Amino acid sequence: MMTKCADPVILNLWHPVGAIAEAAPGAVQETVLLEERLSFAVDADGEPVVWRSRPDVQRADHIPPADRLPAISAYGYVWTSLGSPPAELFPIPEYQEPDRRKLNAATFGVNVSAPRAIENFLDMGHFPYVHTDILGVEPHTEVKEYDVEISVDRDEILATRCRFFQPMASTASDGGADVDYVYRVPHPYCSVLYKSSPVDETRRDVIAVFLQPVDQEHVRAHMLLCVLDEDNEDKVIKRFQQTIFGQDKPILENQVPKRLPLDPRAETPIRADKSAIAYRRWLSQKGVTYGVIPAAA
Ligand SMILES: [Fe+2]
Secondary structure: OOOOOOOHHHHOOOEEEEEHHHOOOOOOEEEEEOOEEEEEEEOOOOOEEEEEOOOOOOOHHHOOHHHEEOEEEEOOEEEEOOOOOOOOOOOOHHHHOOOOEEEEEEEEEEOOOHHHHHHHHHOOOOHHHHOEOOOEOOOOOOOOOOEEEEEOOOOEEEEEEEEEEEOOOOOOOOOOEEEEEEEEEEEOOEEEEEEEOOOOOOOEEEEEEEEEEEEOOEEEEEEEEEEOOOOOOHHHHHHHHHHHHHHHHHHHHOOOOOOEEOOOOOOOOOHHHHHHHHHHHHHHHHOOOOOEEOOOO
């Protein structure tokens, strides 16, 4: 049996628990965050209320304010915390742009740690093999040199100048193209990806993965799309991302060990793993212990 989360870094973060567009006003939903059973509801104005589940309380407006957990709505999701969260969540300025389509592509349950899922999200090397004919295709298998920095100001990892040949980069694509990527990791369990828009070469589509840690080896992965596409229906845009994620899920669930080893010698690094190495180092510097195997002191 696993012990509950005692990692103050993780306890004090905001974590996503559900998509607002999928919450009927007033309906109470049950979920699990960091091994704690929580309930949440969204009112008609989109304001969330979150609390530790109690059998005697079935309505959000019956929860005394003192018994509520911190709650915000951001990027189309309800976020909460079991500790003392920062005043603000990390910024995604593009989310405010009115011509973007903003969708929860899916919420997937996955039997893996949150850090393993972030690492897979950062990895371009698997595109031709796992997302064949969509995000990659042989012989275009090389991960070209790119830049990674840990930004001290913004407390996030930034990978830039990433390029990859993609046969079908998005629903708006009409053929293969070299696609530019920027990755941000602004939260230990969240990553934001920017990729060339097929419809406007001056802008980028934004795809984010927000991982809800259920326990150290299970997540609910919430996939945000914030894209430029005037033609396709919501369900078509969502289905594209669901297909991609459906291909990743068995890969993620076969990771051994399920927690991410932070010892730099634990797994052989290759050049494609540059962002993964920075991510592991950043988690170590923060002192994260939940969902990882910390390096020996
Ligand atoms: Fe993938």
